[in-house]
Amino acid sequence: AQSVTQLDSQVPVFEEAPVELRCNYSSSVSVYLFWYVQYPNQGLQLLLKYLSGSTLVESINGFEAEFNKSQTSFHLRKPSVHISDTAEYFCAVRPVSGNTGKLIFGQGTTLQVKP
Amino acid sequence: NAGVMQNPRHLVRRRGQEARLRCSPMKGHSHVYWYRQLPEEGLKFMVYLQKENIIDESGMPKERFSAEFPKEGPSILRIQQVVRGDSAAYFCASSPLTGPEAFFGQGTRLTVV
Numbered sequence: 426a427q428s429v430t431q432l433d434s435q436v437p438v439f440e441e442a443p444v445e446l447r448c449n450y451s452s453s454v455s456v457y458l459f460w461y462v463q464y465p466n467q468g469l470q471l472l473l474k475y476l477s478g479s480t481l482v483e484s485i486n487g488f489e490a491e492f493n494k495s496q497t498s499f500h501l502r503k504p505s506v507h508i509s510d511t512a513e514y515f516c517a518v519r520p521v522s523g524n525t526g527k528l529i530f531g532q533g534t535t536l537q538v539k540p
Numbered sequence: 541n542a543g544v545m546q547n548p549r550h551l552v553r554r555r556g557q558e559a560r561l562r563c564s565p566m567k568g569h570s571h572v573y574w575y576r577q578l579p580e581e582g583l584k585f586m587v588y589l590q591k592e593n594i595i596d597e598s599g600m601p602k603e604r605f606s607a608e609f610p611k612e613g614p615s616i617l618r619i620q621q622v623v624r625g626d627s628a629a630y631f632c633a634s635s636p637l638t639g640p641e642a643f644f645g646q647g648t649r650l651t652v653v
Contacts, residue, residue, distance in 0.1 A: 457640045459641075461644070466649075467646060467647075468544075468546075468631060468644040468645050468646040468647050469583070469631065469633075469644040470644070471641060471642075471643065474640075474641060476640065515582060515583065519640055519642075521640075525588055525595065525596040526571060526573065526588060526635055526640065526642065527573060527585040527588055527596060527599075528573075528575075528583075528585065528633075528642060529585070530575075530582040530583045530584075531582055532581065532582045533581075533582050
């Protein structure tokens with residue numbers, strides 16, 4: 426079985442400051458890792474993913490995440506946030522093998538960007 | 541290429557009524573997943589379907605909940621005799637035959653009064 430822990434339920438930060446949203450996972454098998462973003466009353470949008478290869482992955486809007494296998498972490502970072510980044514962020518994992526593609530989500534982290 | 545379409549976006553039902561939630565996957569996607577998001581919680585997996593088959597229903601409540609993905613038409617999540625605790629946002633996601641990414645719809649927000 427897999428589990429995902431997002432260590433912070435809320436992260437307040439000022440505009441243009443750096444931010445890190447933490448995600449740790451537990452799994453006895455290899456997993457794919459994802460970050461999704463949810464704006465108020467919207468669905469989830471895929472922000473970035475780690476499937477294989479380079480452990481540092483980047484999104485088009487300045488976010489990046491690094492897969493650390495030894496620490497079983499996949500923290501999300503952005504060097505300078507904008508007001509528009511205010512949203513709920515979810516970390517998720519999915520087993521690489523097996524007959525189910527279900528995602529296991531963390532509890533979510535609310536990023537609140539203040540002017 | 542339209543995204544995952546869910547309807548209705550908002551649904552209000554009285555206790556004891558039935559709720560039907562619909563999901564049309566992205567074009568070319570043959571895998572559909574349903575998730576439930578309770579207030580202040582993350583998303584919880586409910587069921588995974590392929591056309592005319594339920595692959596994994598380990599997250600479905602044992603009673604009152606059912607799901608289908610017929611050969612033609614959208615996937616349906618059906619909740620019979622709804623109770624207040626069923627109030628939540630229900631999200632559908634789809635993925636292609638190959639590729640591990642899942643793409644989500646806008647969700648259906650069910651309110652039971």
